[in-house]
Amino acid sequence: MTKTSIQVDHIARVEGHGNVHVVIKDGAVETVEMNVVEPARLFESMVRGRSYSEVSYISSRICGICSASHVVTDLKAIERIFGVEPTERTRALRELLIYGSYLQNHATHLFVFAAPDFVGLPSVFPLAESDPALFEQALALKALGNELCTKVGGRSVHPITAVVGGFTHEIGAGEYLELADKMESMIPFVLKTVDLFDSFEVPDIATDGDMLAMVMEGYYPIECADTARFLKAGIEFDANDVDECIEEYAVPHSGALFARVRETGSPYMTAALARINASWAHLSSRAKVAAAKAGLRPPELNPFMNNVAQAVELVDALDRCAGICRKLAADEIPGSSSPVAFEVKAGRGVGFTEAPRGALFHDLTLDGKGRVVRASIMTPTAQNVANLEADMRLLAEKLAGEGRSEDAIRLEIEKLVRAYDPCLSCSVH
Template sequence: MAVTAISIDHIARIEGHGNVRLVIEDGQVLTCQMEVVEPARLFESMVVGRPFEEVPYVASRICGICSSSHVVTDLRAIEAALGVSVTDRTAALRELLVYGSFLQNHATHLFVFSAPDFLGHRSVFPLADENPALFDRALALKALGNELCTAVGGRSVHPITAVTGGFTHELTAAEYRSLADKMDAMADFAVEAVDLFDGFEVPAIETAGDMLAMVAPGRYPVCDSDTARFVRAGYDFDCSQVEAEVEEYPVGRSAAFLARARRTGSPYLTAALARVNASWGALSQRARYAAAKAGLRPPELNPFMNNLAQAVELVDVLDRCAGLCRRLAEPDGFEGSSEPVAFEVRAGEGVGFTEAPRGALFHRLAIDADGRVARANILTPTAQNVANLEADMRLLAEKLVGEGRSEAAIRLEVEKLVRAYDPCLSCSVH
């Protein structure tokens, strides 16, 4: 009896800490486990009893990369609970803020965490020495994301200008035009990034589960729709029904709750790849062309292609943000002011829903008549992804074992798959 045990402790180049356990016996994968070893974060408990105004600032501390997404998601939950409607201009500014996180995250993940895998390096430092021009432009792209978040949100992380009903500060027309020019200047590099990741060879597998993404007719939405879609199953639901549609459940081997679709019992992937599958036709023209050239078209079910989908989104984000900034620079570019709208505090409950860089993000808040939080629940992208990642790891391991690949090769490809999911394991625990 030939037994091989593969243990990967503290997987490198991801956010947070996690381990992989594989046991292979006589050519069969007996055990495949993704262990999240992060301690409980308790953010839902932290906000209970606090005034609703404080919640976005607390929730933004969940993640240093996705902090803008957590703020906007909380604001949408608060506004749903209080019956607040925002102007088109405020919605556009929130979109810019969320897209700043996309630039920050995707540039970091693709070039610092993922690219070394495919270029034969164990870290980004040899890549920086080998190709300093590529490395410098990647850092410049991330810096542009920082600049966008700072300009719109007041800080590169943990924004402070976005509040219930609007914003406390806005840029001048000249500042918007300057940002638009900077977006345009980075677009060619983003297209090159698509070509770069298209050139990397990956195993041919299809994800075991479904895909979940925000959808809206004719658009590529990230923070202004309430509709979520299970892409493979082909049905939509309103974000207010997320707990009725998504089941979280504990497993003894991991600190993270796992998730599955209640209707089908299927695990699922929520990430850039899910968004591209759901809304490919609404990508910017340049992003759609880059995706088509790379062969990334729906249905694309290989989870390794999430890297390529993120690169395509970089092109889309730069085009979209340049257009938003130029419209915001015009006096009549968007209807209404970004100043916070008037509202009355009341008891209520609401769900906020956005697309964070890593996938769908849901916040539920119940607010009492005094404006204090009575209950909170947060469902992050990685918390939703862990079960599907584990299932895909098993598929990958079975394929590699069947091909007679070495233990070292299996270990490397499994690590590549984990990084392709771009997990934030720190965010996956409650």
């Protein structure tokens, strides 16, 4: 009898703290656990009793990278309760704000967290020395995301200008055109990024789980819709019905709740890969060509391809944001971004956006004075952990069946965890 125990006490190059425990006995995988060891951060309790006007500023502190998504998601929930309909211009600004966090996140994940896996390096620092031009362009892309968030949201993290029904400040036409020029200048680099990550060899596995993404007719949505779809099950639902369609549950080895499709019991993945599977046809033409060249077409079920999907989204984001900036500069997007008038009301509403790492839901209940009675936050990583654990088992079984060494199995499992781009700190919120 041979027994192999693979224990990774700290997954490196991810945000937050987590461990992996895998037991293989006589070539058969017995145990696979993704241990999220972060303590609860209690953001849902922090906002209870607070005014609606404070909630988005508090919840944005859940994450430095995804703070823009938390702000906009809260605002959407509050606006559903108050019956506020933002203008088309406000929607465009919110899209820019969230895409700024995409540039921040995807650049960091791909080049700082994921790339060292595929070039045989322990961290990004040797890569910076061996290929300084690549490293400097990656940093420039991250800096552009910071600048976009600062120009639109007032800060590179934890934005302050986005409020219920609009924005308290908007930049001028010249600044929009300058941003558009900078975005277009980065497109050649991100096209090379798609080719780079497509060139890396990854294990051939296919997730058994479902995928979840925001959907909208004729568009690649990240903010402007309230409809979510489980791609495999074909189940569509409005964000307000999230509790009826997604079941969260506790497991003894994780500080984060796990999630599954309530109707089918299946775990699921929500990420760039899910978005591209759902809305591939609505990518920008340049991003679609890059995706096709990389062999990224629906249905793509290999979770390792989430790295390529993020690279494709960088192409799409730069194309899309440059176009939005030029339209805003030319006043081709109607309406004002100034906050619209509204009446404070009691009620419940669920905000829904596509954060960089996947679907994000904020469920708020307010009283007649606009104070929070109840809050629930469902982050992408919290939704992903169950499917990640299932995919770790698939991968371990494949590699064990091939007779791979303990070290090889450990490395590939760590690569898989990083391919999901988890934020384990956010998963316990």
